[in-house]
Amino acid sequence: MSRENKDVLYGLYDDEQDLLKAVDHANADHLEIMDVFTPFPVHGLDPKLGLAESRLHIAGFIYGAIGALTAFLFMTWVFTRDWPIIFGGKPYWSVPAFIPITFEVTVLMASVGMVVTFYTICGMAPGIVSPTLDDRITDDKFCIAFDVTGADDSVKSKMESFFAASGASEVNTKTI
Amino acid sequence: MNQFTFDSRLKTTLIGFMVLGLACLGLTFLVDDELHTRFWTNYLHNTVFFTGIAFMSLFILTAFTTAWAGWHTVVKRIWEAYSMFMVPGLVLMLLVVAGVVGHFHHLYHWADAEAVASDPVLKGKSSFLNAGWYTLGTLVIVGIWIFFAWKVRQLSLDEDKNGTTEYKQHHKLRVWSAAFLPIAGFSSAAVIWQWVMSIDAHWYSTLFAWYTGASWFVAAMALTILTAIYLKGQGYLEYVTIEHLHDIGKYMFAFSIFWTYLWFSQYMLIWYANVGEETVYFFHRQQNYPVLFYGNLLLNFVAPFLILMRNDTKRKYGTLIFTSIIVFFGHWWDFFQMIKPGARMTAMEALAHHGGENGHEVAEHAEQLGFAMGFTIPGLLELGTMLGFLALFAYVVFNRLTKASLLPKNDPYLAESLHHHVEIHGEEGAH
Numbered sequence: 001m002s003r004e005n006k007d008v009l010y011g012l013y014d015d016e017q018d019l020l021k022a023v024d025h026a027n028a029d030h031l032e033i034m035d036v037f038t039p040f041p042v043h044g045l046d047p048k049l050g051l052a053e054s055r056l057h058i059a060g061f062i063y064g065a066i067g068a069l070t071a072f073l074f075m076t077w078v079f080t081r082d083w084p085i086i087f088g089g090k091p092y093w094s095v096p097a098f099i100p101i102t103f104e105v106t107v108l109m110a111s112v113g114m115v116v117t118f119y120t121i122c123g124m125a126p127g128i129v130s131p132t133l134d135d136r137i138t139d140d141k142f143c144i145a146f147d148v149t150g151a152d153d154s155v156k157s158k159m160e161s162f163f164a165a166s167g168a169s170e171v172n173t174k175t176i
Numbered sequence: 177m178n179q180f181t182f183d184s185r186l187k188t189t190l191i192g193f194m195v196l197g198l199a200c201l202g203l204t205f206l207v208d209d210e211l212h213t214r215f216w217t218n219y220l221h222n223t224v225f226f227t228g229i230a231f232m233s234l235f236i237l238t239a240f241t242t243a244w245a246g247w248h249t250v251v252k253r254i255w256e257a258y259s260m261f262m263v264p265g266l267v268l269m270l271l272v273v274a275g276v277v278g279h280f281h282h283l284y285h286w287a288d289a290e291a292v293a294s295d296p297v298l299k300g301k302s303s304f305l306n307a308g309w310y311t312l313g314t315l316v317i318v319g320i321w322i323f324f325a326w327k328v329r330q331l332s333l334d335e336d337k338n339g340t341t342e343y344k345q346h347h348k349l350r351v352w353s354a355a356f357l358p359i360a361g362f363s364s365a366a367v368i369w370q371w372v373m374s375i376d377a378h379w380y381s382t383l384f385a386w387y388t389g390a391s392w393f394v395a396a397m398a399l400t401i402l403t404a405i406y407l408k409g410q411g412y413l414e415y416v417t418i419e420h421l422h423d424i425g426k427y428m429f430a431f432s433i434f435w436t437y438l439w440f441s442q443y444m445l446i447w448y449a450n451v452g453e454e455t456v457y458f459f460h461r462q463q464n465y466p467v468l469f470y471g472n473l474l475l476n477f478v479a480p481f482l483i484l485m486r487n488d489t490k491r492k493y494g495t496l497i498f499t500s501i502i503v504f505f506g507h508w509w510d511f512f513q514m515i516k517p518g519a520r521m522t523a524m525e526a527l528a529h530h531g532g533e534n535g536h537e538v539a540e541h542a543e544q545l546g547f548a549m550g551f552t553i554p555g556l557l558e559l560g561t562m563l564g565f566l567a568l569f570a571y572v573v574f575n576r577l578t579k580a581s582l583l584p585k586n587d588p589y590l591a592e593s594l595h596h597h598v599e600i601h602g603e604e605g606a607h
Contacts, residue, residue, distance in 0.1 A: 043597070061485070088450065096444045 005175050008034065009159055010133050010145040011168030016042045019142040022166035023048045026144065029162055034147040037137040056121075060114045067109025071102045131176040141169075148173070177412050180577040190567040190574075197564005200557045204550070207557075213523040214550040216281040217515050218558055220272055222565040224371050225511045227265030227318070228392035229399060229569070233258035234325045235360050236396060238353035246592035247423055249584060250416050254403055256332060257576035258396065259325040261569050266318045269371075273314050277307045284310075285377040285522040290529060297378050297453075305374050313370050317363040324356045332584060339586025346588050364389055372511070376518035379457045383442040388514070390435040394476070395507040397428040398500035403573070405493055412582055418491050419596050425490035428503060432480040435507075439473075460517055464545040467553050468513035475506030491599065508562060509554070516551045 013019045019042065026033055027048065036049060075098045079085070084092045119125060137143045146159050163171045205215040233255040240248050275281035285291055285298065286305035292298040298305070328349060335345035365385030373384045381387075401424050407413045446454045461469045479502050489495040549555040554562075584590060 057487075088448070090448075090450075096440075096447050099440060099444065 004149075006034075006147055007149045007151075007173060007175050008133060008145050009148045009156060009171070009173050010143050011163035011166075012134065012136065012170040012172075013142040013144070013167065014140075014169050016142055018167050019144070020044060020048065022144055022162075022168070025166045026162060029158070031146065031159060031162060034145045037133065037143040037145065039138055039140060039142075042142070056114055056118060059117050060110045063113030064106045064110035066113075067106040068102050070109070071105035072098055075101065133174055133176065134172070144168075177414075178581040178583045180407070180412055180574070180582055182574045182578045186574065187571070190571045193563050193567030194571070195564075197561050197567065200560030200564060204557045204561070209523065209527070211282045211523050211526060213282065213519055214557075216272075216275070216283050217519045218550070218561050219268075220283055220371070220519075221508075221511055221515050222561055223265060223268040223272065224515075225392075225395070225508055226565050226569045227262060227269060228388070229396045230259050230261035230265055230325075231318075231321055231360070231364060232389070232392040232396040233400075234262075234321065234328065234356070235364075236393070237328065238324070238356045238360070241349055241353040242357060246589035247420060247596045247598075249587045249589045249593035250413070250596075251400065251404060251420060251424070252332070252584060252587075253577065253580060253582050254400055254407075254573075255396075256325075256329050256580075257573045258399070260329070260576045261572045262318060262322050262325055264568065264572055266314070266322065269314055269318065272371075273311050276310050282523050282526045283519050284374055285518075285525065286374060288522075288526060288529075291525065301377065305370075305377060310370050313366055317367050320359060320363065324352065324359070327352050328356075332587075333580055335586045336581060336584060343586075343588045345586075372514050375515055375522065376457055377522075378453060379518075381442055381446070381454070381457075383438055387435070387438040387442055388511075390431055390438050391476075391507045391510050394428060394431045394435055394480075395504050397424055397431065398504040398507075400424055401428065401496050401500045402504070405497060407582075415583065415594055417596070419598050420593075421493075421496060422490045422598060423596075425484060425496055425499075428500065429480060429484035429490065432476060432484070432503060436473075436477040436481075439477075460521075461513060465513060465517055465552060468509070468516075472506070472510050472513055475502055475509055479503070479506070487599075512554055512558070520545070520548070520551050 011022075013022060016038065019036070019038070023033070023036065023045065033049065036045065038045070076093060079094070080092050086092070087094070087097075090097065124130070132138070133143060133145060134141065144163075148156055148159070160171060201215065201218065204218055205212055208214045237248075237252060237255045237259065240252075272281070272283070276284060276287050279287065282288065284305075286301065287307060287310075292302055331345045331349045331352065335343075335349075339345055368385050368388045369380075372388060373380060401421060404413060404416055404421060404424070408416060443458060446458060458469075480499055483489055483495060483499045483502075489499070545552075550558055587593075
C-alpha cells in the first residue's frame, strides 16, 4: 500500500472531558478533524465526530450463516451420500448430533471472518508498522489531529488558536 | 410521577379478566373427564408458571444486588412487586397440595397408592415422592422465599425512609441477597421436581430444574418489559429510558439462548444415550404432541433469536413488545407441554385401574393418542384461564406498586442507574 505523507497538526489534552468539549468547539468552528486518538474508548465521542455505526456485525452474521450452512450441509452430504455409517443405531441423517458441530463452525467462521475483515479494513497485517503521532496517546493523552498538508498559514493559525482556546496542553506538527 | 395510583378503571379491567379466568376454569371443570384432568392441569400449570415468575424476580433482584449492578435500580420496584405474588401463589398451590393429601385430583401418578404398590419404580421413589414431602417442600420452600422477599422489600422501604450516605440498609440487603442465591438455587430445583417433573413420575432429568428456571427467567424479563412500557405509557417511570429497556431486552435475548442451550442439552443426551426410561418423555411428546414440541422451539428460540439479534430491535418499543408477548406466551406454552402429556397419561391409567368409562380401551391405545383440546394444543379455555391468572398477577403487582415510591430514593446506585447509557449510537435510534 502506497500513500502520500501527510502533515499533521495535533493537540494533546490531559482529560477526556476536555477532549469532548474541544471536539464540540472544533465542530462549532467548522474545523475538519482528521482523527481523534484516545488511550481508551471515550463514551459519547463517536456521535460528536459523526461516525457511522460499524457494519462489521452484518459481515459477522453473513460469515456465521455461511459457517452454519457449510457445517450442516457437509455433514449431511458425508453421512447420507458419501460415507453412510450407522452410529449407535441412529439414522444416517441424525440432526441432533449435527447441532453441536454446526454451532462450533458457526462461531469459528463468524469470529475468524470478522477478525480478518477488521484487519483488512484497518489496513493492518503482521509486519505493518503503523505511524504514531505521539506515544503518549496510548498512555494518558487525548489527541485531536488536523490534516494540514498544503494548507495555508491562515488555516493553520486558526487551528492553533483553536487549540489554545480549547485548553490543549501541547501542540505539535508531524509528518507521517 | 413517582407515586403510582391504581385507578379504578384498571382495577375493573383486571377484575373483569379475573372473572373471565374463573369462568374458563369453571367451564373446563364442566366439560372435563371424570377426574377433571384438564381443570387440574390448567390450575397447576398457571399457578406454577406465575409463582415461578415471582420467585425468579426475587432471584433476579438478589443476583443483581450481589453483582453490584447499578443499571437496574430504576426498575427494581417492579421486581419487588412481582416477588410479592409468591404469597397468593402459595395460597393457590395449597389447593394442589390439599388435593395430593386428600386424593381429590389425579395429577401425580405417585400419589396413587395402588399404582405405587404394583410399580417398583414408583416404590423406589416413594421415600421422596409422597404427600408428606410434597406438602413440606411446598410450604417450607415457598415460605422461605416469601420470607426473603419480605426482608428485601423491608430493607428497600427502610432505605427510602431512613437511608443515609452510610447505606446501612444496602449493606444489609447485600448480605441477605447473597444468602438467598444458594438457597434459591437448590430449593427451586427441589420444588420443580415435586411440582412438575414428578408428573412424569417414572422419568427424571438432572437438567430439568435449570431448564425450567431459565423458562421462568425469560418470562419474568418479558413481563418486566411489558410492565415498564405500560407504566411509561401511563406517565410513570419517566426516568426509565430506552437504555434500561435495551438491557432488559438483552437479558431476554441472552436467556432465550440459554434456555435453548439447556433444552437441547437435555434433549440430545437423552436422544443419544437412548435409554428407554429416559427417551419415553420426548418420544411421547414428539409422537403425540408435535405442535407443542416443535412450537416450543419456534416460540422460544427461533423467534427471539432472529428478532432480537439486531441491536435496534432491542431499542424500539414495537419490536420489544412484540417479542415480549411471543416469548411470554412461549414459556407459558413450554410449561404447558411439560405438564399436560404426563398428567394425561396418569389420568388414563387411573381411569383404567378404577374401571372408569372406556378406561381400559384408552390406556391400551396410549401409544397413539388422539387429538384432545386442552392437551394436544392449548384451547380457548386455557387462554382464558391464563388471562385470568395474568390479571390476578397484575392486580397483586399494581397493588404493591402503590405502596411505595416507584423510584428507590436513597439507593446508592440510583445516580448510576439514572445516568445509565450503553449505546454509542443510541441518540438517533432512541425514539
